[in-house]
Amino acid sequence: MIATHPSIKTNRKFKDQQYYKTDTDTYFLLPFRFHRLNEKREIIVNDCGDFLVVDRGMVEKIISKQIQPGDEIYPDLLANFFISEQPVPPLLNIMATKYRTKKSFLDHFTSLHIFVMSLRCEHTCHYCQVSRVSDNRTAYDMKRDHIDKGIGMMMRSPNPHVTMEFQGGEALLAFDNIKYAVEKAKEEAIKHDKQISFVICSNLALINEEILSYCKENDILLSTSIDGPAFIHNKNRHRLGNNSYELAVAGIRAAKQALGEDKVSALLTTSTLSLDYPQEIVDEYYKLGFRNIFLRPISPYGFAARNKERNFYSAGEFLEFYKKALHHVIAYNRIGEFYREDYTTIILKKILTPFPVGYVDLQSPAGMINNVIVFNYDGDIYASDEARMLAEMKDHTFRLGSLDTHSYEEIFYGEKARTFSDAWLNESLPGCADCAFQPFCGADPVFNYATQGDIYGHRPTSDFCHRNMEIIRYLFELMDNDKEVERIFRTWIKPNC
Amino acid sequence: MKFSIKGPKIEVIVDAAIYNEDVVFKCFYWYSRDFIVDITKNKNEFMIILEPKTAGCDELLLKERVAKDLIDFRLRDTVSKETKTIRELIIAKAFAYYEDETIPEREISDPVGFNPQNISR
Numbered sequence: 001m002i003a004t005h006p007s008i009k010t011n012r013k014f015k016d017q018q019y020y021k022t023d024t025d026t027y028f029l030l031p032f033r034f035h036r037l038n039e040k041r042e043i044i045v046n047d048c049g050d051f052l053v054v055d056r057g058m059v060e061k062i063i064s065k066q067i068q069p070g071d072e073i074y075p076d077l078l079a080n081f082f083i084s085e086q087p088v089p090p091l092l093n094i095m096a097t098k099y100r101t102k103k104s105f106l107d108h109f110t111s112l113h114i115f116v117m118s119l120r121c122e123h124t125c126h127y128c129q130v131s132r133v134s135d136n137r138t139a140y141d142m143k144r145d146h147i148d149k150g151i152g153m154m155m156r157s158p159n160p161h162v163t164m165e166f167q168g169g170e171a172l173l174a175f176d177n178i179k180y181a182v183e184k185a186k187e188e189a190i191k192h193d194k195q196i197s198f199v200i201c202s203n204l205a206l207i208n209e210e211i212l213s214y215c216k217e218n219d220i221l222l223s224t225s226i227d228g229p230a231f232i233h234n235k236n237r238h239r240l241g242n243n244s245y246e247l248a249v250a251g252i253r254a255a256k257q258a259l260g261e262d263k264v265s266a267l268l269t270t271s272t273l274s275l276d277y278p279q280e281i282v283d284e285y286y287k288l289g290f291r292n293i294f295l296r297p298i299s300p301y302g303f304a305a306r307n308k309e310r311n312f313y314s315a316g317e318f319l320e321f322y323k324k325a326l327h328h329v330i331a332y333n334r335i336g337e338f339y340r341e342d343y344t345t346i347i348l349k350k351i352l353t354p355f356p357v358g359y360v361d362l363q364s365p366a367g368m369i370n371n372v373i374v375f376n377y378d379g380d381i382y383a384s385d386e387a388r389m390l391a392e393m394k395d396h397t398f399r400l401g402s403l404d405t406h407s408y409e410e411i412f413y414g415e416k417a418r419t420f421s422d423a424w425l426n427e428s429l430p431g432c433a434d435c436a437f438q439p440f441c442g443a444d445p446v447f448n449y450a451t452q453g454d455i456y457g458h459r460p461t462s463d464f465c466h467r468n469m470e471i472i473r474y475l476f477e478l479m480d481n482d483k484e485v486e487r488i489f490r491t492w493i494k495p496n497c
Numbered sequence: 498m499k500f501s502i503k504g505p506k507i508e509v510i511v512d513a514a515i516y517n518e519d520v521v522f523k524c525f526y527w528y529s530r531d532f533i534v535d536i537t538k539n540k541n542e543f544m545i546i547l548e549p550k551t552a553g554c555d556e557l558l559l560k561e562r563v564a565k566d567l568i569d570f571r572l573r574d575t576v577s578k579e580t581k582t583i584r585e586l587i588i589a590k591a592f593a594y595y596e597d598e599t600i601p602e603r604e605i606s607d608p609v610g611f612n613p614q615n616i617s618r
Contacts (some may be wrong), residue, residue, distance in 0.1 A: 031580040031587070033573065047587065063572050089583070096590035102592070434523060434573050460530035 016414045026065050027083040032097075037477050048098035048398065049350060049439035050080040053480050082226055098354060102439065105356040105371065107410050108159035110412070112360065114385055115181060117142050117149055117166050118174040119377050123203055123244060125237045125269055127298055127311045142377045143175050147181045149403040150375035154185070155192040156408040165199040165223075167385070169337040169377075171205035172206040183220055200221055204251025205235070205244065211269040212258040222255050224248060226266040226288065228274060228281035236271050252288060266290060270297050270321060272313050278325035286332065286339060291328065293324050294342035297467065301389035301450055323474065333488040340492040350440040360384065362442035362468070366424035369400070369417050379403040381411055383420060386446045398446055420445050423455040431459030437472045500560045507556065509545040509563055513538065516567055521545070523572040524563075528552065569603065 015320070034048040045051040054073065059065055062082065077083045081095055089095065094358065101446050112302050119140040121128070143148075152181055154162055164185055182198055189196045198220040202377050207222075226248055227233040233245040255264045268274075274281060283294040298311050299316045300350040325341070332339040349357045360367025375381055379402050380386040387398030398420070400411045411417070423445040425434035432443070448457030459465045479486040511521055521543045525534050531554075532547040542597040547559075 029576055029579050031584040032576060034569075036569075047584065060568075060572060062577055088586070090585075092586060093590065095587050099587055100591040430526060434570075434577070458529070460527050 008024060018106050027085055028087055030081050030084055037473060043436060043476055044082055045436045048102055052076055054078055070406050090360040102356055105358055110157045110371060110373050111159045112163045113154040114165045114167055114374040115433045116377045117171045117177055119169040120173045121168055121170040123237055123239045127269060130344060144180060146379040146403050151185050152186050153408055161195045165202045170203060172202045175211060188476060205247040207251040211377060212255060216259055222264045224266050227269055228277060229284045229298045232273055232277060235273055267294050269298055272407050275313060275317055275321045278321050279328045282328040291338055291344050292340050295325050299386055301386055305473050314465040319470050327411055330488060347440055347475060348489050349486050352493055362444045364426040365444045384446055390450055437469055440472050441468050498564060502556055508560045511543045513541050513543055516571055520570045524566050588607040
């Protein structure tokens with residue numbers, strides 16, 4: 001919309017600059033937040049995630065209305081919705097559409113449905129949050145009745161495309177039940193006109209031709225774990241024979257061959273031991289043929305919390321590890337190899353594109369319930385994967401109900417969900433509400449509760465806040481200091497990468 | 498801002514006419530990692546007592562940081578209050594249901610004489 005001028009006839013001729021000038025020489029501020037990136041630079045960010053990196057002192061000038069229309073920055077401030085020449089910005093609808101787009105992950109509600117097929121596992125990883133070494137299938141495997149009810153609830157999701165993820169323990173120990181679940185879900189999906197993606201999370205120690213053949217027939221993705229070279233992986237992931245690494249690597253190779261490179265992914269869990277070997281871990285992933293790595297800190301839940309010597313490190317220590325590893329990944333790209341870090345990519349997509357990212361651990365509203373739900377092996381329903389890990393510590397705060405006794409409405413819109421919703425928006429959390437990085441970050445009530453004792457959390461002492469604020473600040477600083485890094489980062493966020 | 502060291506504690510006096518309650522609380526919230534923070538309001542000023550949780554606090558650096566942070570949070574407060582209505586409008590519009598098409602309010606004219614509104618249907 002263009003401002004009308006009473007003395008000029010409205011027609012479609014090009015107008016001179018005077019036509020667009022407003023009656024007042026000042027401007028009006030639009031909502032934005034700011035952060036000091038370093039001693040020289042600061043950043044302003046609006047609610048839609050538009051940003052400008054400027055010299056120190058510029059923010060004060062903008063806010064105190066010292067910027068003049070002839071200043072170089074003026075058109076950038078106007079174009080990026082930081083200031084307006086009218087009290088109500090003429091492009092308010094555009095701003096609203098951008099905001100809605102950023103929150104469009106809410107449009108279809110829950111997509112990821114985690115089925116914990118068995119708590120049994122033949123590994124005894126020291127950082128494992130949940131698993132049991134047991135032969136007792138009755139006690140620790142999901143019953144078929146619960147599989148049916150879980151699928152029934154999944155079909156109630158308004159989301160036309162749902163993901164059914166099989167987890168454990170070691171999910172492949174209950175492979176018969178996985179097959180049953182896949183067949184049942186496919187039947188129900190036809191009835192309910194839904195698309196389903198299937199994922200099996202496995203350490204791949206038990207993978208064989210029969211399983212791979214079934215995965216290929218049913219387009220099932222495999223997600224596994226690699227913690228780095230053998231000396232780290234086998235130290236973290238114990239099993240009889242001390243050969244977890246060898247089995248995982250053989251499994252990855254067989255799975256890639258049978259299913260295709262893009263059907264197998266691996267996750268890193270950073271233990272205390274890993275902190276000393278960022279380059280070796282990055283090299284290991286590259287050596288195994290992966291062109292991506294997810295630098296993931298340990299979750300302070302379940303059994304992992306009991307082994308503090310091996311699993312406890314500060315956010316500062318993790319950040320040091322992350323930065324060294326990230327630089328090593330960037331170094332591959334500098335010599336022409338495509339190789340990306342996944343957590344960085346998630347944040348970069350939030351920064352450099354107008355779209356949201358479907359990553360449940362970094363969203364506002366939080367991913368719990370809105371994007372993910374967990375059906376545990378015993379039929380209990382939890383708000384997120386981390387919530388069921390807490391349950392293994394006998395803390396059932398985030399138990400939403402049971403497949404046996406609760407309806408869809410009671411689970412997804414019930415009293416517990418409403419209670420958690422008070423703390424799942426970073427827009428309204430103390431500390432987050434004024435943070436410039438809010439559009440790129442998220443809220444995690446389960447992490448707050450597990451580490452700080454309440455679902456709201458305390459930002460000054462929060463590892464989640466410390467870690468994410470520093471990573472986001474660091475990424476902006478890297479892109480600001482080195483345009484080659486920005487160019488590399490932009491290759492990471494291209495579609496289909 | 499007055500800054501003084503009282504034994505193991507640091508006392509900060511802030512003029513309430515310059516820094517309002519929101520600014521003071523939001524600013525010193527971030528100090529609650531390293532200090533036990535106590536805020537009281539007297540007539541025209543806030544008194545903030547910072548008690549370090551661990552030894553080894555550099556008072557000069559702290560004074561500089563407090564002064565900077567107070568200014569930053571005052572700036573944030575200015576933006577937040579000035580733009581409150583617009584922010585609410587953006588969010589309300591973002592989640593409202595739209596009409597598919599809006600009709601232009603003004604008549605359209607054209608210098609070459611083509612008037613789209615004269616087209617017979």
